[in-house]
Amino acid sequence: MQTDSKRADESFRGVIAVDGPSGSGKSTVSKRLAGALGAGYLDTGAMYRAATWAVLRSGAALTDPAAVTAAVHAAELTITTDPTAVAVRVDGQPVDAEIRGETVTAAVSAVSAVPAVRAELIAAQRRIIDAARDTTGIVVEGRDIGAVVAPDADLKVFLTADATERARRRSTENATALAATQADLHRRDQADSKVTKPLEAAADAVTVDTTHDPIDAVVDRLLVLLAERDGARVETS
Template sequence: MTGLVVAMDGPSGSGKSSASRGVARALGLRYLDTGAQYRAMTWWMLKQGVDLTDPEAVAARCGEAEIVSGTDPDAPSIHVGGTDVSGPIREDEVTGVVSAVAAVPEVRARLVALQREIIGAGGIVVEGRDIGTVVAPAAPVKIFLTASPEARALRRSAELAGTTAEAQVAALARRDTLDSTRKTDPLSMAAGAVELDTTALNLEEVIAEVLRLVKERT
């Protein structure tokens, strides 16, 4: 398993994070949340007062942010310039604008390079939206997680205080549109990936199915 790369893609609320961490833990692999890196970049831009509606301004500053990702599935971390931003990057201020930052080609190029550096020789489960298509297209195991809009909204509302499933349906639809229609590295299922609908599955069942696919493909 030391050289294995498991690519886990899918939209928000599909269960990527919990499943990816569970799979990494079960296999004794590292874990990387690439979405956290885009959120960290967005948080840094906000703190720097960068106009996020101006792609050129975002592109000009994206090389300055020092982003460090921890890869322990039991305690994943994300730091920017030495500051732990695990909490702040999940707040509404970042969530509402991260898609705009993630759509900037220079941001994607910077973070894809960082992600490939972390992946290195393998031994890792990587979750995101373009892992199987762009970051690690040669990964032997590529999974695309999906779920119904209602199931995804319920999961997101359970994770976020002060929000409802009804509000999350609209928010997720907007995020899906932005992620799947951006010009650079849009959200899509990679060639050779297995689509796994998690709507009717609990976390343990999702992890078990991914582990079965890993065994089958390795």
């Protein structure tokens, strides 16, 4: 796994873990928070989607854990950590659009459920985090970040939102019917719950309900929380 990152502002070092279910605002909030801090940004969900794309490309059966693991291990997955220019590649091929398609979305829970795949990607994520921890600092978003991937994060945040609002946001993003989107989110939550805890916060995480708050207000709140955790005012870029 290889990454690129931008130089961060000197005022922030460390790791911020952002967890939460789909539609809670994780990606938008995490990118803006990273930008405000001059930090790197890691979308772990994109890594699982890229791995899934590699599995589908290989023709491996999703019901064959060994074949799925082999396909992921054989692929070179790369991801950038600049929050303003996230790019994902598999064996040098850009796959940013492909990994957001319906085919990958339908298969990603099955691939993510393979223990060997999770172990390999978590190891890669930790390498990225360790490389950024004392240089740029990094905001990491996904599932089980605070509990599993980065249990020693400086700040752990769990974003949540009303189920209907989550569906409304995703429906707006994808131009699909609200009821169908809500059903799909429920399906994904149930599938992911077999492997992760998408609806549960880490014991030491701060839960932030984003249902009624605009993104900027959520980011401002997280900056205040970070300053309080540090015991000092955080300089933003």
